[in-house]
Amino acid sequence: ELQIEIIKENHDDLNQGAHAGYAKTYRRIASIYYWPKMADTIQRYVYSCDICQKAGHRRHGPRGYLQPIPIPQQPFEVVTMDFIMDLPPSEEYNAVLVIVDKLTKYAHFIPCTTQINEEETAKLFHDHIWCHYGLPRQIITDRDSRWTGAFWEHLVSMLGIRRALTTAYHPQADGQTEIMNQTAEIAIRAFTNPAKDNWVKILSGFAYSYNTSTHTSTNQTPAFLLRGFQPLTTADLLAQTSERIHRPERESQSAEDFKESMDVSLELTKDALRVAQSHQQKYYNENKTEILFEPGDLVLINPHSLQLLKHKKGKGDKLNMRYEGPFEVLERVSPVAYRIRLPGSYRIHPVINIAHLESYKDSPLEFGKRPVKHIPRKDFEQMPEREVEKIVSERFVKRGAKRVKQYKIRWLGEGPDEDSWRTEKELKNAPDILKEWRTRDRSSKDNPQ
Structure with a gap:
């Protein structure tokens, strides 16, 4: 369909959209075309783009307060x-x-x-x-x-x-x-x-x-x-003939009107930036709302937040897709953890904390076949088999002439029968849980019952 082809050209193409977000894609298309419910169609297309969802950063819940910079008075000041x-x-x-x-x-x-x-x-x-x-x-x-x-x-x-x-x-x-x-x-x-x-x-x-x-x-x-002018795109040239291009009535009018319009545009820009900064401050500084998944929902896994990837400088890790998936949610096992349907080749436990999951929107059938970005990742073979829920006890064992401390681990989504012993080195991906255990252990020793 023509409408879908227009959206594809202005979103998927490198020189036209480069997988821009909804707002930029909509403005680019709306400057030339119109059809009923156009905004809704563009929004559903962009939000269900496989590449955008996997490659993009999710900007919810940032840490720290935003410190706006004073608005400049002229370009490149x-x-x-x-x-x-x-x-x-x-x-x-x-x-x-x-x-x-x-x-x-x-x-x-x-x-x-x-x-x-x-x-x-x-x-x-x-x-x-x-x-x-x-x-x-x-x-x-x-x-x-x-x-x-x-x-x-x-x-x-x-x-x-x-x-x-x-x-x-x-x-x-x-x-x-x-x-x-x-x-x-x-x-x-x-x-x-x-x-x-x-x-x-x-x-x-x-x-x-x-x-x-x-x-x-x-x-x-x-x-x-x-x-002071908007460079023409291929879509502009197709939509507008030379006879329809507006020209000033007089040369003097052109110069005067141009200066006046640019002055107005820059002043409006400064006002818009002040409003935007105010909204950005409010967005960054307010508490975030909880998100819930239901069985059957599709999600992406963020291996970066799990700190499971072994990055090597210059090896292309920085250009890996930020999210892997999509995967199906099977059940909610706790207020903050979900059981995910994973391929058998993945060495990761299927119960994953919500902090490492992002929602995924499947592309509607009306948009036809769309590009999907998937480059096999060997680093997922390094992922641990389980995620730690908490430490329940500790002990010392003899290894030759040395005494090695071990911690008894309760695995996320599993019962006491599945507890197992791990050394501190084996808990490098759970530093907060280890720190919490040590603090609690010191507190119990300082305040014996």
Whole structure:
């Protein structure tokens, strides 16, 4: 059907949508097409996309409060800079420098290496920012050594640029760069080949797609806010002939109206950013609601939150899909745990804590056959067979001349008959449970009955 083909082109295609979210996909399509219940159709298509669900970050329940940055007064007055590190080798690169304008949200994605030093970073900054937009008044970075090195300190001081540093392990202090990094990683995961060595060729197409998509914070595209016009896409050319393109009545009218319209657009953008920041603060700082699964629901497993993957730098782990599945929920065994139907080849216990599960939406039949992203993962063979519920006792056993402490483990979803003894080394994936046991053990010794 024509409507489905239009959605596919503007969501699945690298240069048109690059698996953008619902809001951006809807605005891109709505600027050209209309049909009844279009928003609902687009929303169901995007939310049931297999690739988006597996590749994307889930942004619910973040830790720490959001610290908004003051709104800039003009484009590239304030920029945020960060790296996406430890990507698999592509050509001679294995990292990306991400530079984003704080006002317009216009972004640059510059391939580089993890060995890049301060001088090389400054050279990229010169070539991609100074030469096009002039000097920013402020640069927002993390506390990475690339920004705090002596050369960078000297360069920033010499140019009279203030430098704001966010906290190293709390990237929400900026928020913009962290979300941008996640967006770029999603696009790379979605379009990279199985060998994961072609992502450099994807960057320019993704940059175009991002910069020509409406940003939810500004209600405009970054390209329009920066340059004053929206670059044409293939869909624009097909939908609009040259006779229908609006032209100004007079040359003077064009210049005057252009300046006035851009001034108004930038002021409206600043107001929109203030409102967006207020909503973002409320979203990040409020308590999250509980989610419940029913038997028959489909879910994804997050191996990253389970801390079960053995990452090796430069081996492509960063571009692995963030979620594995989908799998069927069989039953709810406790308020926070579910029994999942898993393939026999998986060495993971089928009872999994809700903290490691995400809901999955199956694609409706009306959308036909859609792309599915699945690259076999050998790292799942390293997953433990069970998940620890609690420690019930401890003991010492002799191993040669040594005495080794063991802990009696109650496994999640199983009874006392299945308890077994494990050493501390074997409990490396359950540090909180081990810490809780030791605290309780010390407390009982300090306060004997």
